[in-house]
Amino acid sequence: MAKEKKLSSKVVYEGRAFRIRMDTVQKSSGQSALRDVLERSDCIAVVAVDAEDNVLLERQFRTAAGKELLEIPAGGIDPGEDPETAVKREMREETGYFPQKVTRLGGFYASPGYSTEYLYLFLATDLTPSQLFAEDTDEIELVRVPVSKIRRLILSGEIDDAKSIAGLLMYLEKIKAPGS
Amino acid sequence: MAKEKKLSSKVVYEGRAFRIRMDTVQKSSGQSALRDVLERSDCIAVVAVDAEDNVLLERQFRTAAGKELLEIPAGGIDPGEDPETAVKREMREETGYFPQKVTRLGGFYASPGYSTEYLYLFLATDLTPSQLFAEDTDEIELVRVPVSKIRRLILSGEIDDAKSIAGLLMYLEKIKAPGS
Numbered sequence: 273m274a275k276e277k278k279l280s281s282k283v284v285y286e287g288r289a290f291r292i293r294m295d296t297v298q299k300s301s302g303q304s305a306l307r308d309v310l311e312r313s314d315c316i317a318v319v320a321v322d323a324e325d326n327v328l329l330e331r332q333f334r335t336a337a338g339k340e341l342l343e344i345p346a347g348g349i350d351p352g353e354d355p356e357t358a359v360k361r362e363m364r365e366e367t368g369y370f371p372q373k374v375t376r377l378g379g380f381y382a383s384p385g386y387s388t389e390y391l392y393l394f395l396a397t398d399l400t401p402s403q404l405f406a407e408d409t410d411e412i413e414l415v416r417v418p419v420s421k422i423r424r425l426i427l428s429g430e431i432d433d434a435k436s437i438a439g440l441l442m443y444l445e446k447i448k449a450p451g452s
Numbered sequence: 453m454a455k456e457k458k459l460s461s462k463v464v465y466e467g468r469a470f471r472i473r474m475d476t477v478q479k480s481s482g483q484s485a486l487r488d489v490l491e492r493s494d495c496i497a498v499v500a501v502d503a504e505d506n507v508l509l510e511r512q513f514r515t516a517a518g519k520e521l522l523e524i525p526a527g528g529i530d531p532g533e534d535p536e537t538a539v540k541r542e543m544r545e546e547t548g549y550f551p552q553k554v555t556r557l558g559g560f561y562a563s564p565g566y567s568t569e570y571l572y573l574f575l576a577t578d579l580t581p582s583q584l585f586a587e588d589t590d591e592i593e594l595v596r597v598p599v600s601k602i603r604r605l606i607l608s609g610e611i612d613d614a615k616s617i618a619g620l621l622m623y624l625e626k627i628k629a630p631g632s
Contacts, residue, residue, distance in 0.1 A: 441621035
C-alpha cells in the first residue's frame with residue numbers, strides 16, 4: 273500500500289456544482305488504472321445550537337435522493353473565503369440566524385472513493401436573528417429539535433444523511449467530554 | 453417547501469463508478485432549475501467487530517482525497533445482489549474475513565446534495581478467516597483498532613471519512629443502549 277502516481281488527468285464534464293476529471297494513475301503494484309474524480313469546492317457543515325438547547329435543522333427536497341431529508345446546514349466555501357466566514361454566511365442565508373460564536377468541531381471527506389469534497393465541521397452558538405437574504409432558500413424549512421432528541425432521530429433513521437449523522441454525533445460526543 | 457417536478461433528464465457523462473445526469477426541474481415556486489445528479493448504485497458499509505472487540509478498518513490511498521484514509525469496509529451492491537450478500541462478499545474481498553452474523557445498523561445518503569448514493573450500514577460479527585480472492589485489494593492495509601479507542605480516533609481527526617464516522621458512532625450509540 274502506497275501513494276499512487278498520477279500519469280495524466282483531464283476534465284471530462286463541467287457541471288454547475290462540480291466537475292468530473294479522469295485520472296490515469298500508476299498503482300504501487302506498477303499497474304495503471306483509470307479513476308473518475310468528482311471535483312468540488314470544500315464545504316462547511318454546521319451544528320447550530322440556540323439558547324434553548326435546540327439544534328437548527330433544515331428539511332428540504334433533494335433531487336438526487338428523490339425525497340425530503342432532514343440535514344444540518346451546509347454549503348460550499350466561496351473562492352477566497354475562509355471556512356468561518358462561510359459558516360456565518362450560510363447560516364444567514366439558510367436559517368436567518370447569525371452566529372456570534374463559531375468553533376471548529378472537526379471535519380471529514382464526504383465520499384472519498386470518488387469525490388474531493390471535504391467538509392469543515394463547526395459548532396455555531398450565540399445565534400441572533402438576521403434577515404434572510406438568499407435567493408435559493410425558499411425551499412428550505414427550518415426545524416428546531418431539542419439536543420436531547422437528536423440521538424433518537426438518528427437511530428430511528430429519521431436523520432439519514434451522512435454529514436448530519438457524523439456532525440451531530442461528534443457534537444454529542446464532545447459535549448459529553450469537553451476536554452477530549 | 454414541496455416536491456420538485458422533473459421536467460426532463462439526460463445522461464451527460466458515463467464513467468466507471470458513476471454516471472452524471474442533468475435534470476431540469478420545476479421547483480414548488482414555479483421556477484425551473486438545472487440539477488447535476490451523480491448516479492451510483494447503492495452501497496454497503498460495515499462495522500466489523502472481531503471476538504477480541506477490535507474493529508476492522510482499512511487504510512488505503514484515495515485518489516480523490518489525495519491521501520491515505522482510514523475507513524470502515526464499504527463497497528457497491530452488485531445488480532441483483534441483496535445488501536447482506538454484498539456485505540459478506542465485500543468482507544471476504546477486502547478483509548479476508550467472512551462474517552457469520554450480519555445485522556442492520558441503519559443507513560444514510562453519502563452526499564444528498566448531488567449524489568443518489570445510499571449506504572446500508574451493517575454490523576458484522578462472528579468473523580472467520582477466509583481466503584482473499586479479489587483483484588483490486590492489493591492496495592488495502594487491514595488495521596485492527598480496539599472498540600475502546602474508536603471514539604478518540606474520530607475526535608482527533610485520524611478517522612476523517614463521513615461514512616466511517618457516522619457508522620462507527622452509530623454503532624457506539626447502539627451498544628451503549630441496545631434496546632433503542
